[in-house]
Every structure is written in structure tokens, then in C-alpha cells.
Amino acid sequence: MRRTTSASFLIRLLLGITVSGSILAGALPPSAAEEKFPPPVVPQGFGVNIHFTDARPGEMEMLAASGVKWIRMDFVWGATERKRGEYDFSAYERLMNSLEKHGIRALFILDYGNPLYDDGLAPHTDEGRQAFARWAAAAAKHFRGKDILWEMYNEPNIGFWKPKPNVQDYVKLAVEVGKTLRREAPEELYIGPATSQIDLKFLEACFQGGLLEYWDAVSVHPYRQTPPETVLPEYEKLRQLIDKYAPAGKKIPIISGEWGYSAVWKNYDETRQGKYLPRQWLINISAGVPVSIWYDWHDDGPDPKEPEHHFGMVAYPYHAGRDPVYDPKPAYRAAQTLCRVLQDFRFVKTLEAEGNDAVPCWVLLFEKDKKPAIVAWCQEDGKTATIRLRIPEGRYRMTDWLGQDKGVLEVTSQPVAVEVADSPTYLVAE
Structure with missing residues (x-):
């Protein structure tokens, strides 16, 4: 999650999501996969990133009251396979039970290394890739039918891919996971690559490597320090790339999997951050983006000058026994207003x-x-x-x-x- 600025100019054209393509044997047919993504109806595609499997008392209730219908959360390999071939998904079972009570869907990120393989680095050997793919398929089968989006890694184009980004190693891993998922859990939705920003060079390398054969959507993180509307020209370039490489007859939407604004960036404050949240979600829905995940649910720390601590919809301190348990920021109230006023529109x-x-x-x-x-x-x-x-x-x-x-x-x-x-x-x- 690295943020930079981009050129600001206006495109008033409504961007479509239809591209050409065909589908692998064993995977969902294009129409069935498309139906698993939310329609452009408020608030069915709106969500937030979280960093927990066990919510604090009152936290999930407050999150749901914002109106969001999605969370995005790390599904950590190293935490769920501590012995080779043995998987413990109990923490995510608890999270799923909590989400289902509030009608919230999950986007789980299949991510990071495991000290049992490849020295804990991003998988880069045949053994490591096969182990990651077996784990991913086991997770998808364990939670099959829960309408989860399974996302291939987090921001592999920057420092999250250890020891340093390598697109060819990423493609090999993503293909191995795709083949295994299509064989073991073909009905589950598989997306990627969750790039930091809309990294067209990295994305095109993924498409050239055949990943659109496996992915049901392309996820990106369109961070910027310019207004949300400036994303549209980049979406259009990405759509052109998808159209160029997609299998015939396959519709592949773009997902905004992580995107927010820090309230302590230069020339920013909580008010400006709050105004950008509904504009981001609205411009995405107008551009045919079915899922829009705001980063972040709550502030990550108390440092008043650290930008990474101030992306949240709510403030950092937790107030046990109080309602609400977090202090809502303008972004929270803006989300709540959009989801309430335009509900089911x-x-x-x-x-x-x-x-x-x-x-x-x-x-x-x-x-x-x-x-x-x-x-x-x-x-x-x-x-x-x-x-x-x-x-x-x-x-x-x-x-x-x-x-x-x-x-x-x-x-x-x-x-x-x-x-x-x-x-x-x-x-x-x-």
C-alpha cells in the first residue's frame, strides 16, 4: 500500500465492463461467475479492510452499522499451516460466523510466505508453489459455498513479495494456484493480482502469463493523493489490456480491492478524507467496478504525524462497554449516509x-x-x-x-x- 499522485483530468464516458474471453473446463461458466459479483446496487459492493479474525465486543456491530457488505482480510498461510500438510482454519471460521450474522461477505487474501517452505520467502520453488497451492485449495474447499472472493497475494509488485518483487515468480505461483483451484474447487471465485496502484507493466506481465484464464476479476489498489475521479483514465487503460488478453467470451471486471486516503497527508484532514470516501465508491460504481474496498476500518495507531495510522473510517482508541466502541470519523458518517439514503438504488x-x-x-x-x-x-x-x-x-x-x-x-x-x-x-x- 504505497501511495503517489497521478494526473488529474476528467472523463465523462460511462465505462463498460464487457470484454471478450472463454472459460477453462471445470471452472464456472462466464455467466455463473458474473452472477456471484454484486450488481451496481447500493450498498452491495461496498466494503472495508480489516485486520482481525476476532472482533472486539461491539466492533462488528459498529462495522455493520456503517452499511458495508464486504470485508477484505489477510488469509495467512504461515498462521494456518504450522505443520506440513496440516491446516487450522478455526480463526477464520470464527470470523465467517461473525460476518454471516451481519450479512457481510469476505474477500480473503491468500498471502505471504511460510517458514516451513522456501525459508519463509514468497514461494519460488516447485515445492513451495505446490505447497501454497495445496493450502489455498484446502481453504477454498473448507469454506466452499460461502461466496468468498479468493485473492492471489497482496501487492506482489512491491515489498510484500520477499525478498523483492519478481513478476515471473508471481505468475508461476498464481498459475499453480489457479490450476489447483479449478481442479479442486472450480465453483470458487479466484481474483488477482492486488497490485499497489494500477501497475500496468506488472498487470500486463500477468496477463501475458495466462492468468486471465484463471482469474474471475482483476483486483488493483488505486491509491493516489488526487481526487477519486482521476482514476477513470487508468481504469480505461486497464480495461483495454484485459480486452487484449482475455479468453474469448469471458467477462472480467475490475475490483478496487484497497484504496483510501490518510487524514494526515499534506493538505488533508479528516473532513477531506470523509468527503472522498463516498466519491470513491460512487465513481467506482459508475465505472462498472462491482466491489470497492475502503482502506481502512479503523486507524492503525495514535501517532498524529504518521500517515499509515490515519486511513480509518473510525479513530484508533477502543472504548470497551461504550456505544459506539470507536469514535466515528467523518468517513464513517459519510459511508453510513450513502448506504442509508441510496439503499437498494x-x-x-x-x-x-x-x-x-x-x-x-x-x-x-x-x-x-x-x-x-x-x-x-x-x-x-x-x-x-x-x-x-x-x-x-x-x-x-x-x-x-x-x-x-x-x-x-x-x-x-x-x-x-x-x-x-x-x-x-x-x-x-x-
């Missing part, structure tokens, strides 16, 4: 905003039971704009990004003027 399309060329603005149309909902915001930090929209006539309840009621907008003629800021405004037809 399906994304339809991106709308054009008229009358404001100075500030890039975004307008998304959602629908539930033929009732429209509009989300609008401007891209530049600290800016506001008055835009004109052509939306169905009627009464719209307006809510700001933190859940404050902003009154009713009467739409009796076209276009209608709406003032937007750098945080989402929700307009839901009454």
Missing part, C-alpha cells in the same frame, strides 16, 4: 450537468422501483457550483454527505438549478 447512468464549465461536476442517476435518485458533486476541493439538471419532475428530499436534511427541491420545469459542493448531495424523489 441501482446505478443507471451518468448525467450531464449544464451551465458550469469552470468546475468539473459529477451527476449520477440511480433508480429503485421506478423512483429516481440523483447524486451530485463538484470535483475540485473547496469549490461550489450551481448546475442545471434535466431530471424527472416531482419533489426531491435533499440530504448532504453527513446525513443532514437540506429540505425539499420542487422540480416543476426543466432544467432545474442545483447548488453542489465538493461533497455529495443526494436528491431522492418522494
Whole structure:
């Protein structure tokens, strides 16, 4: 999880997810695999990264109350195979039981070395690769039918692949795991490579190595210190690569498996972080990304100057016996607002905003039971704009990004003027 900036420019085209491809014998047919990914309905694709198998009292309840439907968590080889060929998945059984109580799905990362093989480094011998693949298949079979996404490693393009990144060794391991999973648990979903940022060179090497034959989705970590909307040109380049290498007839979506903003980066604070969370999830859903995982659930430490300690939706201190057990940050309240106000609304399309060329603005149309909902915001930090929209006539309840009621907008003629800021405004037809 390394973060850098990227060029900022606007693409207003809705990006599709259809690519060409065929499927391996024994694996799910394309349509069945696609159905296991959530549709573009709020909040079915939204989630957070966690770092526990056993939640503290009150923690899982607070996490679920944010509205998220996914967690992403390390599924650690070295912790679950302590004797060769003997697997202990009990900690993850406890986690799955807790998640299922709250209707939350898991994205588990098959990751890291094991001191029993290859000196604890990333698997790079035939013995190490085969052992990793046997372990991965055992895990998938143990939890089969739980709608888990099994992800091949975490950020292998940077220092998480020990002793140093090696794409060819990664491809060999990922292919070995793919073959074994398709033979032992063909109905389970297998994704990768969870790159730090959208590393097109590393990704293309994976595709050239044949991994799209095995993967049901391509996962990336689009970290940046620019607004969330700047990800769209990179998604488009990645889609072109997927289209170039995918097997015929196979649909392979992009998953945003880890992405967040530190509240103590330069020119950042908890408010800016909070505004970016819903914008990130909304821009992903508009781009056909079925799963969006925010990094992180709670802050990882108390150091006020350490960026890695301040990616959370909630603060670091845990308050036993209190409700809530963590102090919610603006990001938590923003997530809760988006998931509540647009619950069960399906994304339809991106709308054009008229009358404001100075500030890039975004307008998304959602629908539930033929009732429209509009989300609008401007891209530049600290800016506001008055835009004109052509939306169905009627009464719209307006809510700001933190859940404050902003009154009713009467739409009796076209276009209608709406003032937007750098945080989402929700307009839901009454």
C-alpha cells in the first residue's frame, strides 16, 4: 500500500465492463461467475479492510452499522499451516460466523510466505508453489459455498513479495494456484493480482502469463493523493489490456480491492478524507467496478504525524462497554449516509450537468422501483457550483454527505438549478 499522485483530468464516458474471453473446463461458466459479483446496487459492493479474525465486543456491530457488505482480510498461510500438510482454519471460521450474522461477505487474501517452505520467502520453488497451492485449495474447499472472493497475494509488485518483487515468480505461483483451484474447487471465485496502484507493466506481465484464464476479476489498489475521479483514465487503460488478453467470451471486471486516503497527508484532514470516501465508491460504481474496498476500518495507531495510522473510517482508541466502541470519523458518517439514503438504488447512468464549465461536476442517476435518485458533486476541493439538471419532475428530499436534511427541491420545469459542493448531495424523489 504505497501511495503517489497521478494526473488529474476528467472523463465523462460511462465505462463498460464487457470484454471478450472463454472459460477453462471445470471452472464456472462466464455467466455463473458474473452472477456471484454484486450488481451496481447500493450498498452491495461496498466494503472495508480489516485486520482481525476476532472482533472486539461491539466492533462488528459498529462495522455493520456503517452499511458495508464486504470485508477484505489477510488469509495467512504461515498462521494456518504450522505443520506440513496440516491446516487450522478455526480463526477464520470464527470470523465467517461473525460476518454471516451481519450479512457481510469476505474477500480473503491468500498471502505471504511460510517458514516451513522456501525459508519463509514468497514461494519460488516447485515445492513451495505446490505447497501454497495445496493450502489455498484446502481453504477454498473448507469454506466452499460461502461466496468468498479468493485473492492471489497482496501487492506482489512491491515489498510484500520477499525478498523483492519478481513478476515471473508471481505468475508461476498464481498459475499453480489457479490450476489447483479449478481442479479442486472450480465453483470458487479466484481474483488477482492486488497490485499497489494500477501497475500496468506488472498487470500486463500477468496477463501475458495466462492468468486471465484463471482469474474471475482483476483486483488493483488505486491509491493516489488526487481526487477519486482521476482514476477513470487508468481504469480505461486497464480495461483495454484485459480486452487484449482475455479468453474469448469471458467477462472480467475490475475490483478496487484497497484504496483510501490518510487524514494526515499534506493538505488533508479528516473532513477531506470523509468527503472522498463516498466519491470513491460512487465513481467506482459508475465505472462498472462491482466491489470497492475502503482502506481502512479503523486507524492503525495514535501517532498524529504518521500517515499509515490515519486511513480509518473510525479513530484508533477502543472504548470497551461504550456505544459506539470507536469514535466515528467523518468517513464513517459519510459511508453510513450513502448506504442509508441510496439503499437498494441501482446505478443507471451518468448525467450531464449544464451551465458550469469552470468546475468539473459529477451527476449520477440511480433508480429503485421506478423512483429516481440523483447524486451530485463538484470535483475540485473547496469549490461550489450551481448546475442545471434535466431530471424527472416531482419533489426531491435533499440530504448532504453527513446525513443532514437540506429540505425539499420542487422540480416543476426543466432544467432545474442545483447548488453542489465538493461533497455529495443526494436528491431522492418522494
